[in-house]
Structure formats: structure tokens, C-alpha cells
Amino acid sequence: MPQIAVQDLFKTYRLAERQRGLVGAARGLLSRTHRYIEALKGVSFSLDRGELVGMIGPNGAGKSTLIKILCGILEPSSGRCEIDGRVPWNERIHHVARIGVVFGQRTQLWWDLPVIDSFELLRDIYRVPEAKFRPTAETLISLLRIEQLLHQPVRQLSLGQRMRCDIAAAMLHSPSILFLDEPTIGLDANSKLALRDFIKRLNRDKGVTVILATHDMQDIEALAERVLIIGNGRILRDGPIAAMRAETSGERRLVVDFSEDIGDIAIEGATVLSRTGRRVEFAFDPGVTAAHALISRLTADHGIEDLSIEEPTIEELIASFYTSHGAVEA
Amino acid sequence: MSVTLVRPYLAIFAARFLMMLQYRAAALAGIATQFWFGAIMIMALSAFYASGRGSASITLAEAITYTWLGQAFLGLLPWNVDPEIAVMMRTGNVAYERLRPVDTYFYWFARAMAWRAAATLVRSMPLLIMTSAVFELAGLGDWSLRPPPSFEALALFVLSMVAVVLLSSAITTLLNISVVWTISGQGINVITNSLVIILSGMVIPLPLFPDWAQRALFVQPFAGLVDIPNRIYFANLSGGEALAGIALQIAWTLALMALGHLLMTHTMRRIQVQGG
Numbered sequence: 001m002p003q004i005a006v007q008d009l010f011k012t013y014r015l016a017e018r019q020r021g022l023v024g025a026a027r028g029l030l031s032r033t034h035r036y037i038e039a040l041k042g043v044s045f046s047l048d049r050g051e052l053v054g055m056i057g058p059n060g061a062g063k064s065t066l067i068k069i070l071c072g073i074l075e076p077s078s079g080r081c082e083i084d085g086r087v088p089w090n091e092r093i094h095h096v097a098r099i100g101v102v103f104g105q106r107t108q109l110w111w112d113l114p115v116i117d118s119f120e121l122l123r124d125i126y127r128v129p130e131a132k133f134r135p136t137a138e139t140l141i142s143l144l145r146i147e148q149l150l151h152q153p154v155r156q157l158s159l160g161q162r163m164r165c166d167i168a169a170a171m172l173h174s175p176s177i178l179f180l181d182e183p184t185i186g187l188d189a190n191s192k193l194a195l196r197d198f199i200k201r202l203n204r205d206k207g208v209t210v211i212l213a214t215h216d217m218q219d220i221e222a223l224a225e226r227v228l229i230i231g232n233g234r235i236l237r238d239g240p241i242a243a244m245r246a247e248t249s250g251e252r253r254l255v256v257d258f259s260e261d262i263g264d265i266a267i268e269g270a271t272v273l274s275r276t277g278r279r280v281e282f283a284f285d286p287g288v289t290a291a292h293a294l295i296s297r298l299t300a301d302h303g304i305e306d307l308s309i310e311e312p313t314i315e316e317l318i319a320s321f322y323t324s325h326g327a328v329e330a
Numbered sequence: 331m332s333v334t335l336v337r338p339y340l341a342i343f344a345a346r347f348l349m350m351l352q353y354r355a356a357a358l359a360g361i362a363t364q365f366w367f368g369a370i371m372i373m374a375l376s377a378f379y380a381s382g383r384g385s386a387s388i389t390l391a392e393a394i395t396y397t398w399l400g401q402a403f404l405g406l407l408p409w410n411v412d413p414e415i416a417v418m419m420r421t422g423n424v425a426y427e428r429l430r431p432v433d434t435y436f437y438w439f440a441r442a443m444a445w446r447a448a449a450t451l452v453r454s455m456p457l458l459i460m461t462s463a464v465f466e467l468a469g470l471g472d473w474s475l476r477p478p479p480s481f482e483a484l485a486l487f488v489l490s491m492v493a494v495v496l497l498s499s500a501i502t503t504l505l506n507i508s509v510v511w512t513i514s515g516q517g518i519n520v521i522t523n524s525l526v527i528i529l530s531g532m533v534i535p536l537p538l539f540p541d542w543a544q545r546a547l548f549v550q551p552f553a554g555l556v557d558i559p560n561r562i563y564f565a566n567l568s569g570g571e572a573l574a575g576i577a578l579q580i581a582w583t584l585a586l587m588a589l590g591h592l593l594m595t596h597t598m599r600r601i602q603v604q605g606g
Contacts, residue, residue, distance in 0.1 A: 073428040075599060097431035108426045112349060124341030125430050127334050 002046035003177070003209055004070070009079035011040040011065050011233075039065040040076065041233040047211070049176070052203045054224030054241075055213040058322050062233040063213045067181050070211070071101055083177070097126060100170035104182035107166055109154040115165050116150040119172060126173035133172065140168040143198055160191030167198065177209045178202065184216050196222045217315055229321065236325050244321070251320070253310040254282040254294060259303035267297055278305075338432045339440040346441050350448030357452040360405070364457060368401040371533075372473060387537040388566055391476060396535045396560045398475040402457040405450030406494055407555060408501035409526045410519045412445055415506040424510075428598065435503065435594040439587070442502040447495055476564065483565045486572045490559035493579035497554050500586040501526075507590060510597045531557035537566065551586065554579035 016032045019025065039062045047053060057063050068074040069081065072088030072095040081088060088095045102108075109118040123133045141147055144164040149157060157165065163183060170178065180199070184192045200223060202208045212223060220227055220241060227244065229237040237244060254270065258278045265272065269289030270282040284294055291309055298304060312320070372394050379390040388396070415438070418424045427434060458475065465474035478484040508518050527533055529552035536547045536557040547553055558575040561567040567575050 068425065071429060073425055092428070093431045093433070096429045099429075101426075101429050103425065106421065106423050106426065108429075110345070110349075112352075113345070117345070121341055121345050125338040125432060127337055127431070 003049040003051075003084060004045075004047040005080075005082045006046065006070075007044045007080040009040050009043040009066070009069060009081060010038070010077045011062075011069065011074070012077045013037045013039055038233055040069075040079075043079070043230075043233070043235055045228060045235060045238055047209065049209055050203070050207045051226065052199075052210040052212070052224055054220040054227045055211060055230060056215065056217070056220060056227060056318065057230030057236075061230045063230055064181060066230070067101075067179055067211070067213055071099060071179060072096055097173065098175055098177070100173070100175035100178045102163075102166055102170045102178075102180050102183050104163065104180070104185040107154065107162060108169055109162070109165060111155050112153055114151045114153055115146070115157075118154065118165075119150075119169060122169055122172050128173050132174075136172060136174055137168075140171055143201070144168050145194070160187050163187060163191065163195065164198075167195065171202070171208075175208070177211070180210065180212045180214075182214055182216075183212070184214065184219055192216075192218070199223060217313075217318060229318075231322055231325055236321070244317070251283055251312060252286050252291070253312070254284060254291070255308050255310065256280050256282065256298060256304060257306040259305045262302060265302075267294065269297075270294055338430070339436055342437060343440040343444045346444035347448045350445060351452060354452075357449075360449075360453045361456050364401040364404050364453065365460070368397055368457075368461070371397050388535065388561075388564075391472075392564050392566065393535050393538070394473060395476050395564050396531070398457070398461040399560045399563060400530075400532050400556050402454040402461070402475075403450055403491070403494070403556070403559075404532070405453050406446050406498045407526055407530060407532065408446070408498045408505065409523045411505045411509055412442060412502065414441075414445075416509050419509045434598060435587075435591045438506055438594070439499055439503045439590075442506065443495060443499040446498050446502060478563050479565045483563060483568065483572075486568075486576070487559055487563040490562050490572075490576050490579065493576055493583065494555055494559055497551070497579050497583045497586070500583050500590060501551070501555075504586060504590045504593070507593050507597060526552055526555070529553070530555040531560070535560075537561065548575075549578065551582040554582055 013036070015035045015037060017035050019027055019033075043062070043066060055063055055066075065074065069076050070083065070088060072092040075089040083095065084098070086095050108122075109115065110121065113121070119137060123130075123137075128136075141150070144167060146161070146164050146168060149161050149165060154162060154165070167180075167183065178199075183199075184195055187195065196219065199210060199212070203210050203223075210223075212219065214220060225240055227237070227239065227241050228235055229244070253273070256279070258280065261278060262280075265280060267282065270284040273281040273283050275281075282294070284291070295307065298307075375393050375397065376390060379386065379393070386393075415424075418427065427437070430437065461475040462477070465471065478487060505518055505522060512518060529547070529550055531553065536553060537544070539547055547557075554575075558567065558579060562572045562575060
């Protein structure tokens with residue numbers, strides 16, 4: 001039986017629209033027009049205990065809405081969702097006691113309190129017995145290397161330090177599921193690596209189910225075996241990241257440095273992407289035109305200093321995936 | 331009720347209370363302001379009493395005591411939205427409030443109570459000592475806060491002040507919930523500000539309003555914030571009347587808490603956490 005079962009989730013937001021200018025504002029006092037936004041249009045998936053799943057999608061795709069529904073703080077317009085047999089939004093209090101959540105853009109720590117005071121406050125709010133709290137906190141503190149930060153007020157911490165404390169805060173009540181919404185946003189390389197390492201250990205050693213929503217493809221490549229790609233309120237793809245790479249990595253790049261100035265250039269089987277001085281970037285599909293054929297065509301007519309063939313980066317991969325599925329918001 | 335059940339609410343109360351006690355500069359400024367306001371109001375009151383015809387329902391000495399008590403406990407007046415909640419609403423951090431395994435209404439109620447009580451605790455003591463003992467010693471006895479006439483009056487006053495804390499927290503929590511709709515708390519502040527200050531008796535003691543308005547003024551919820559406890563203090567309300575006043579305070583508190591709980595459930599169902 002899956003730990004998380006989601007079926008046909010729909011969520012429509014109703015937004016009041018403002019009219020332009022003074023007349024519009026006056027009109028708005030009498031009657032409001034509303035706009036409806038479908039944030040989720042039928043999302044279904046299921047997740048087993050101990051899985052670590054990545055969730056990616058462009059801004060406005062519905063990731064955050066989905067996470068908030070799974071956390072129980074938002075009610076969907078329709079659809080079903082059960083987590084460990086609970087319907088999150090109907091049994092919110094019961095549900096949130098058993099999950100951990102980190103919103104990378106916000107902090108759940110008290111701004112003016114030393115970190116340790118925030119931890120102790122959370123201990124009381126989550127009703128964690130002291131005997132259980134102490135070892136849990138000690139483990140988290142040493143794994144995330146935050147001993148030195150415990151007595152500083154949160155406002156004095158750097159973003160990387162704060163995020164480590166925030167993750168610890170989310171795990172103090174030993175939840176079996178951890179939701180991470182952009183946990184590495186704005187972090188430097190070292191902090192990102194440390195955080196990824198921690199998440200991996202949490203999942204592998206403690207069997208915590210992790211749902212990781214991010215824009216950082218390195219996060220996904222480093223952590224998630226399974227990826228949900230969300231666009232326009234739907235799940236566009238659900239599967240391992242490798243499979244997706246194989247499927248979409250059709251296009252290759254050919255970067256050529258010519259030895260003399262050349263005018264307009266057109267080569268059969270390739271399109272010009274960009275030109276800077278003597279450097280020209282071509283795009284081609286290896287399934288249609290073989291790289292060696294392309295190169296021999298070029299060298300036949302022009303002098304060439306250097307050339308290289310590039311595979312698209314994972315960012316480009318995803319971007320082209322979004323575009324081809326019409327997932328990018330208007 | 332078991333200890334575990336109320337543990338989160340006690341924790342947030344204690345945390346907020348201790349945090350509020352740190353704002354010493356604000357407390358000092360508050361004391362100075364309230365002292366100044368009290369002095370001006372007392373001067374205006376004595377001018378009215380000196381030139382007015384007919385008899386007032388309370389004496390000037392009682393009106394002065396009423397005024398100083400009002401100023402001393404001004405921190406309990408629920409006239410504004412908790413800025414912490416307003417910020418939370420604007421930034422979307424309210425999402426974390428809903429992630430706590432607690433009843434959000436009582437969670438916010440505990441928070442409001444700590445906020446009001448701490449602000450009052452710091453300010454009231456110096457003002458009370460100043461306007462009673464120090465005034466007396468300085469030969470300003472006519473302008474001072476008089477002691478209550480009996481032990482019974484004092485005991486009933488303390489009871490009534492406990493009810494003030496609860497009533498004020500209930501109203502504050504209602505104001506805080508309203509921010510869910512308005513995002514900014516400023517509009518609400520402007521409206522409740524004047525409403526609460528006038529109807530509680532902070533500007534003019536309610537007994538000095540016209541006779542025909544007395545009954546209505548007594549039963550409206552804001553009288554329970556200042557007027558009822560202050561009149562109990564100098565035994566203008568005593569015995570059965572005092573108990574009726576306290577009962578009224580408690581009734582309004584329970585009614586407003588029920589309303590707040592209902593509104594909280596309703597609003598949080600349709601809340602749309604913005605951005606991110």
C-alpha cells in the first residue's frame with residue numbers, strides 16, 4: 001500500500017480583479033469581477049514509504065499548490081488524497097504532527113530568538129517528550145553542524161546557516177515524511193552539498209519519505225531517482241531522470257571557430273543558433289544529420305580553427321521539455 | 331484537561347510574553363505618554379466639574395481615579411492588529427502557522443494574550459505607584475489615584491481585570507483574523523481605534539454620558555474593557571451589580587471567542603497562501 005495516494009486533484013483559485021485607474025477602482029467597490037485560475041488540473045500519483053521523489057516544473061506550474069494540499073493547509077476543489085490513511089485537509093492537526101515541512105523562501109524559526117529557543121518552542125508545540133527530544137535534537141545538530149549557531153538569534157544567521165537550522169527544526173518531531181519546497185534556493189555551493197548530503201542520509205538511513213520541489217536540476221540529479229515534472233497543473237512525466245534524458249536529448253550543438261571572417265552562413269542539416277565574431281553555434285539533430293557529415297561539409301568550404309560538439313545541459317533539457325509541452329506560463 | 335493538551339499554548343504564551351518584556355524603551359515611552367495624556371484629561375475633567383451645572387453620577391475624585399486606572403492599563407485595550415500577524419499574512423508565513431498541530435484559534439488567542447498582558451505589566455506598575463503614592467507625598471492628593479474603599483472592591487476589581495485580559499484577547503484575536511481578508515491591518519486599526527477608545531470609557535468615563543445612553547453603554551462589549559473594572563474599583567458598582575458586570579464581561583468574552591473560532595475555521599478553509 002502506498003504511503004501517499006493522490007487521485008485527480010483539482011484546485012481552482014478565485015481571484016478578484018482590479019480595474020485600471022480611478023474609475024475602475026470606484027467600480028470595484030460596487031461589483032467585483034473574478035478570474036479563475038486552475039492551478040491543478042487532475043493530478044494523480046502515488047508514493048511508497050521511503051521514496052525520495054523530485055518535483056520540478058516552471059514557476060506557476062502548481063508545485064507549491066500541490067505541496068500545500070499534501071501538507072493539509074490547502075483544500076483542493078476536488079479529488080482524493082490519502083497520506084498514511086489520513087485526508088490531510090480534513091485531519092489537519094493530526095496530519096501536520098507527523099510531517100516535516102521546509103519552505104526555502106521562508107523561515108519557521110522565531111526571528112528574534114536564539115536558535116535553541118526556537119527548537120525548544122517547537123518541542124512544546126509538537127508535544128515531543130523531553131526524553132525523546134534530546135537525542136533527536138543532538139543527532140540533528142551534529143549532522144547539520146549547527147552547534148556553533150544555537151545561541152545566536154536567527155536574524156544574525158547567514159542564509160546557509162539559517163537553512164540548516166530550518167531543516168533541523170522541521171525534523172525535531174521525527175516526522176515520517178519531509179516536504180522540501182526549494183530548500184537550496186540562494187545557497188552557496190558548499191551549503192548545497194551539505195544539505196543534499198543530509199537529505200540523502202535522512203532518506204537512506206532513517207527511511208524518511210522525501211518530496212523535494214526545486215528548480216535546481218543538480219538537486220534532482222544528486223538526490224532523486226524518480227522525478228515528477230509538473231506543468232500547467234498536470235503531471236507531464238513521472239519516472240526516472242535517466243529515462244527522460246534519453247527521450248529528449250535529441251538535439252546537439254556544434255560550436256565552430258572559423259579562421260577567417262565569414263558572412264552569412266547556411267549549412268544543410270543544421271541551424272545557426274548564434275554568432276559572435278568568428279564563432280558560430282549550430283544546432284543539429286544527430287538522428288537526421290550525422291556529426292561527421294556536417295563537419296566535412298563545413299571544412300570543405302571554410303577554414304576552421306577549432307570545433308566542439310556539446311550535449312545539452314539538464315537545464316536546457318528541461319527547458320525544451322517545458323516548451324514542447326506548453327508548460328511555461330504565459 | 332491534561333497538561334500535554336495545553337502545552338503548545340502555554341509555550342507560545344511564555345515565549346511571546348518574554349519577548350515582549352524586552353522592549354524596555356517602548357515601555358518607557360508608553361509610560362511618559364500615558365502620564366501626559368492622563369494629566370491633560372484630568373485637567374479637562376476638573377474644568378467640566380468646576381463649571382458644569384447639575385450633578386454628575388460620579389465625583390471628580392472618582393473620575394480622576396477612573397482616568398488613572400484607564401491610563402495604567404491602556405496596554406490591555408484591544409485597539410490594533412498584532413503587527414506580527416500582519417507581517418505573517420503579507421509574507422505568507424501564515425502557512426507555517428497552519429503547519430502546527432494546534433487549534434489555530436487558541437494558538438492565536440494565547441499569542442494575543444501574551445502580547446497584551448506583557449505590554450501592560452511593564453507599563454502599569456510604575457504608573458500606578460506614581461499616581462497614587464508619589465502624588466500623595468508630593469502634595470498632589472487631589473489629583474491622585476485613590477485606594478479602593480474596601481477589600482471587597484479590590485478583590486472584585488482583580489477578578490474583573492482577569493476578565494479584561496480575556497475579553498481583550500478575544501477582541502484582539504478577532505482583529506487578527508480580519509487581516510486574513512484585508513492583508514494589511516491598517517484599515518481595521520483606524521476603525522477599531524476610535525470605537526474602542528470611546529466606547530470603553532477611555533476618553534470620557536462612561537457614567538458621564540447622558541442618562542438615556544447608560545443602559546446601552548453598559549451592555550456593549552467594550553464597557554468590559556475599562557468602565558466595568560474601574561467602577562468596581564471605587565465601588566460605583568458593588569455587590570450584585572459588580573458581579574453582573576463581571577458576568578457580562580465573561581459572557582462577551584465567550585461569545586466573541588465562539589465567533590472568532592467560527593471565523594477562523596471558515597477563513598482558513600478558503601485561505602490562499604500567496605506566492606512561492
